[in-house]
Amino acid sequence: MRVIKQPILLLLLTMGFVAVHQVSMGQNPESMSVSLEEAIDYALENNQQVKNARLEEEIADKQVGEILADGLPQVNANASLMHNYKIQQTIVESSNGFPPGVPDGEAVALEFGIPYTSGFDFGLTQMVFDGSFFIGLEAAKTFTQLSRKDHIKTKIDIAEAVSKAYFGVLVNVERLALVERNYSRLDSLLQETEVMYQNGFAEKIDVNRVKVQFNNVKVEKDNYQQIVDLSESILKFQMGLKPNTPLILTTEIQTIDYFNFETIKDFTYEQRIEYSQMNIRKELKQLDIKNVRAKYYPKIDLVANYGRNTGNTSLDAVFSDDWFGNGAIGLRASVPIFDGMRKRRQVQQRQLQAQQIDYSLNLLENNIDVEIEQALTSYNRQIEMMQAQRENMELSQEVYEVAKIKYNEGVGSNIEVIDADATFKQAQINYYNALYDALISKIDLQKAYGILL
Structure with missing residues (x-):
């Protein structure tokens, strides 16, 4: 049988009293x-x-x-990196020896494009009316x-x-x-x-x-x-x-x-x-x-955009060549005419x-x-x-x-x-x-x- 010394017993009783008091305070606000x-x-x-x-x-x-x-002005930014794994073909009529080896007047399918292209642009639209x-x-x-x-x-x-x-x-x-x-x-x-x-x-x-x-x-x-x-x-x-x-x-x-x-x-x-x-x-x-x-x-908006793009035949060279810029600014109007x-x-x-x-x-x-x-x-x-x-x-x-x-x-x-x-x-x-x-x-x-x- 363990005997608890009086000081320790007094401390435990005090702690117990404080705990009970805190609980009672929490239960009775x-x-x-x-x-x-x-x-x-x-x-x-x-x-x-x-x-x-x-x-x-x-x-x-x-x-x-x-x-x-x-x-308020609406500003957007876009960026792209494309791998054109199958370039679209355009049907043209051969003329004046172009393309080479094709008689004049015949239709021929040609690929216009390169495998890798990249670009980015910024666009701004401001409502005018x-x-x-x-x-x-x-x-x-x-x-x-x-x-x-x-x-x-x-x-x-x-x-x-x-x-x-x-x-x-x-x-x-x-x-x-x-x-x-x-x-x-x-x-x-x-x-x-x-x-x-x-x-x-x-x-x-x-x-x-x-x-x-x-x-x-x-x-x-x-x-x-x-x-x-x-x-x-x-x-x-x-x-x-x-x-x-x-x-x-x-x-x-x-x-x-x-x-x-x-x-x-x-x-x-x-x-x-x-x-x-x-x-x-x-x-x-x-x-x-x-x-x-x-x-x-009618609705009238002020529109502006600016962008740059580039392209190459290999992915590692697509960002090393020159970039070509493009931009435009103007007004765009939309006029409803007939909606049934x-x-x-x-x-x-x-x-x-x-x-x-x-x-x-x-x-x-x-x-x-x-x-x-x-x-x-x-x-x-x-x-x-x-x-x-x-x-x-x-x-x-x-x-x-x-x-x-x-x-x-x-x-x-x-x-x-x-x-x-x-x-x-x-x-x-x-x-x-x-x-x-x-x-x-x-x-x-x-x-x-x-x-x-």
Whole structure:
């Protein structure tokens, strides 16, 4: 048996403690406290959908540069080393003793060329005029605007999802606290009833009735803890937060402001991001029509090239002889004359597509009107419902407290207390359901008016 000396044992214990502490720190990261606005801001930076939308916007910016490159000089270099292992023959008519030994007037095949040739050249092309290039550049910039609008649309969707998830956590936490209060209240009632039963002031059935209610609340309390955990997981997912990060919500549900109708006095359809997106698509379609029509115009390019070449009968001598230069510079024009009415049909198709976008804009305006009307009606109804359920909860609480006092004084029945307790709990549940629905209807109304973000 080995005996570990005390200093060594102390060192090992210290190292083990440090290791366990480091592991525990890695498994339990520092908690994060966020208000509703901070949760939305964090999501707009870390949510994966927002990140992808941001990348799409950057891709659109790069596409503008790609199209712009077509208007800059295009320079190419070419080099070649060829072994003409079978030189092409050219058919010529012999004349004036050439080729020797062939009578005049006869056809003869001759090889013009040498076995090895080499050369290199540089070519430059500079666009002088191309109508479709400038329209394409304008379209690319407009497409970049559409990408920005898509990015904003993604942010609005994420802000909506985070807000609803945040409210879900707040309400579920309140529901859990409510269940815990009910649990404590029934626990006290159960103990009091058991004491009364032991002293002969209550029957066994009275104890059983309370015990049934107590057991139900106990199970409900465990279930609501799982619901709170699940709603927090949904919020973390929407925020782009790691699942194991403890989250503390600093916005209290009682401090949340409801809809401010002062913000919608000057409402226009342009406030809705979908309407702005549709207008940009219409602009892109008009540019597409211009682009097709621009293809009727001639294209003019400045071209220049310079090269040198050489050749020999053997490979080792092909680079030793003189090189012969060649070069040219000029303008090259391409003029479309007739394409079988192809471009005309393309223009007609795009004009019809532009008309479809006009119809879609009118339909979108009608849809926005309907969404606003529905969201406004739902909001007003949910606010009224929440206020009514709050009043019911307060009244049912008074009824329960009176029934409890009467029961303790011996002038009320156990059944009356149980019924009042059940009614009170149901009123509480109804209130928090109405509260959540009211908060959600506020978000829907903000989105309908285009003021969510």
